[in-house]
Amino acid sequence: MPSITLSDIETAHTRIKPYISQTPIIKSSLLNEWLGHEIVFKAECLQKTGAFKMRGALNMMLKAKQEGRLGNEVVASSSGNHAQAVAYAAQVLGVKATIYSAKNISTVKAAATQYYGATLDLSNTRKEADQKVKEAAQKNGALWVPPFNHQDIITGQGTVVFEAMQQTDKISAVAAPVGGGGLISGSLIASKAISPNIQVLGAEPLLANDAAQSLRTGSIQSLTAQPNTLADGAATLAVGQETFPYLQALDGFYEIDEQQIAYWCQWLQHLLKLHVEPTSAMSMAAVVNWLKNQTTRQKVLVILSGGNIDYQKMQQIWQFNHLENMPSL
Structure with missing residues (x-):
């Protein structure tokens, strides 16, 4: 298949623009003062349905509709x-x-899914659910919309950075969480096409580090069981064949432990006054690690990928008070 270009991402942005929100770029002067660098955040937690995922799903489905492939x-x-x-x-x-x-x-995500009118079919494990969707797509002739392993999905997710780069300038690095790799792949394509010297950084939970294992071995590795991490949005069992080559082209990749995920979730919620998912907050730990090796002032774009947290997850995040320890390099 041909590689994704900036033109593809621009076309996707035009396609989905009537249906999505242009999420804002925000920052914390206090955080920037503490770290000595400028950190700006693309607040996809304020996107419709509370996450960036809307972009990829809409792009794939709207394109299929334009081409007469959407069906019923x-x-x-x-x-x-x-x-x-x-x-x-x-x-x-x-x-x-x-x-x-x-x-x-x-439970919050399940309730919202059903509120929008979808039928929710629950299995004991994610692996079982993934097998069921394959069978359903073949049996019913329905359009299968994968979460990350498809060029139309990656292209749609690339509109996050494409849009952000029109809202702010002089970015030296972009950081995003890694689950299946759709967001980071799209971010890499858009960033490098607009400004080749931008560094693109990925962050993954240490307890769900299939991507890190894959990068170390040079081939896609799969977790044997569903990982138990606060960053549930990055708890995929394996990255995709479409996304892995982009992961291999990243400028930095960081495995983040649960304490750091909770720490940054608390601090970003406190500083930005936003409801931020642990998965999106995780990227800040990667940014801090990267900044420790920089000798000049940097401007970093952090993608806050989502803001959907249920009561149980919130309890886990705030089990200990991390706000006693101020952020620093």
Whole structure:
């Protein structure tokens, strides 16, 4: 398949623009003072359905509609944010949606998915859900909308950085979380096309480090069981064949432990006054690690990928008070 270009991402942005929110760029003067660098945040936690996933799902489904491939039904498997995105997009486009997920799906994300009119099919494990969606797509002739492993999805996710680069300038690095790799892949393509010297950094939970294992071995590795991490949005079992080559081209990759995920989730919620998911907050730990090796002042764009947190997850995040320890390099 041909590689994704900036022109593809620009076309995707034009396609989805009527249906999405242009999320703001925000910053904390206090955080910048403490770190001695300028950190700006693309607040996709304020996107419709509360996450960037809307962009990829809409791009794939709208493109399929333009080409006469959408049909009357879409299917997807997801741990939550992609489920909501597909359900919402299906509602907008007037098609039926069935979402396959594991029973440990966030209750908030499950409720929203059903609110948008999708049928939610729950399995004991994510692996079972992934198998079910494959079978459903073949049996029903429905359009399968994968969470990350498709060029149309990656292209849609690339609109996050494409849009951000029009809202701010002189970015020296971009940081994003890594689950299946769709967001970081799109971010890499858009960043490097606009400014080749930008550094692109990925962050992954240490307890769900299939991507890091894959990068170390040079081939895609899969986790054997569903990882138990605060960053549930990055708890995929394996990255995709479409996304892995982009991961290999990153300028930095960081495995983040649970304490650091909780630490930055608390601090970003406190400093930015935003409801930020642990998965998006995780990227700040990667940024701090990267900044420690920089000798000049940097301007870093951090993608806050989502803001959907249920009560149970919030309790886990705030189990200990990390606000006693101020951020520093």
